[in-house]
Amino acid sequence: MLFLLCQLAVIRLLLQACASDGLPTDVAEMIQVITGHCDGWMVYKIGRQAARYGHHSLAATIFAQLTLAVSALGLCSTNVFNQYSVS
Numbered sequence: 684m685l686f687l688l689c690q691l692a693v694i695r696l697l698l699q700a701c702a703s704d705g706l707p708t709d710v711a712e713m714i715q716v717i718t719g720h721c722d723g724w725m726v727y728k729i730g731r732q733a734a735r736y737g738h739h740s741l742a743a744t745i746f747a748q749l750t751l752a753v754s755a756l757g758l759c760s761t762n763v764f765n766q767y768s769v770s
Contacts, residue, residue: 702736714745
């Protein structure tokens with residue numbers, strides 16, 4: 684867990700440092716590779732930081748990846764929501 688938090692801190696630092704100049708392609712690709720090895724919450728936090736520092740294209744890619752992962756789990760089906768709805 685500590686390793687993932689360190690990765691998040693390094694990614695946040697890279698996103699902040701490149702906020703005004705734009706994110707180099709190799710850094711964006713590295714971040715996408717890292718998000719492939721993280722859990723959903725960590726991926727969301729990385730995407731949120733990307734959006735916060737103005738890297739909207741990267742954030743959109745990360746959130747699209749996260750959306751596919753969640754929908755593959757079936758968490759977005761209406762059956763799950765109907766099961767817990769208050770009448």
